[in-house]
Each structure stands twice: as structure tokens, then as C-alpha cells.
Amino acid sequence: MREYLYLGIAIAAEVTGTTALKYSDGFTNVVPTIVVLAGYIGSFYFLSLTLQEFPIGLVYATWSALGIIAAALIGIALFDESVDVAGFVGIALIIGGVVCLNVFSETYAPAH
Numbered sequence: 001m002r003e004y005l006y007l008g009i010a011i012a013a014e015v016t017g018t019t020a021l022k023y024s025d026g027f028t029n030v031v032p033t034i035v036v037l038a039g040y041i042g043s044f045y046f047l048s049l050t051l052q053e054f055p056i057g058l059v060y061a062t063w064s065a066l067g068i069i070a071a072a073l074i075g076i077a078l079f080d081e082s083v084d085v086a087g088f089v090g091i092a093l094i095i096g097g098v099v100c101l102n103v104f105s106e107t108y109a110p111a112h
Helices: 002-023 030-051 056-079 085-104
Strands: none
Touching: 002 030, 002 056, 030 056, 056 085
């Protein structure tokens, strides 16, 4: 169960780093640039802990998919970006894919 916590932290750190990347202004703003570096380093560290127990396909698919969804939502909330119907369909498909891998797939069942 601890690996799910690590994966959640990895996703949150990656999304934080990506959000700070938007604020870094091409790495010219120091504080957001530091947050970018810390976010990505932290994300990969916790991702590596997750990979000690779970298969790489499952971990990477979940990490990247949930990061994509969170980044899209942050874009809407913080940067006044919009998502059209096709975008929402795409997000729904991403969610469906993550659910399939994590809940229904025997191929990507966590090793225990």
C-alpha cells in the first residue's frame, strides 16, 4: 500500500514542477525554477520507490496519465485555458485506460 502513496507523491511532485515551469518564464524566474527542479527530482525519486514493487508499464502509464489530467485541470483553473468536448472525451479515455490497467489487467497486476 505504501507504493500507492509513493506514486501519489510522484504525481503531485511532477504536476507541481510542471506548473512551476509555466511560471518560470524560460527559467528566468529563480523561485519557480527551483520549484521545477525540486518537483522533478522529487517526482523521479518517488517514482523509483514505486518501481521497486510495481511493474514499470503500470507505474509509468498511471503516473503520466494522472499527470496529464491534473495538468489539464490546472490549466483550466490557473491559466484560464479551455477544454472542448474532444478534450473531455480524451480525458475520459485516459481515465478509462488507467482504470483498466490498475483494476482489470492481469498483465499489470502488482508483484507480491
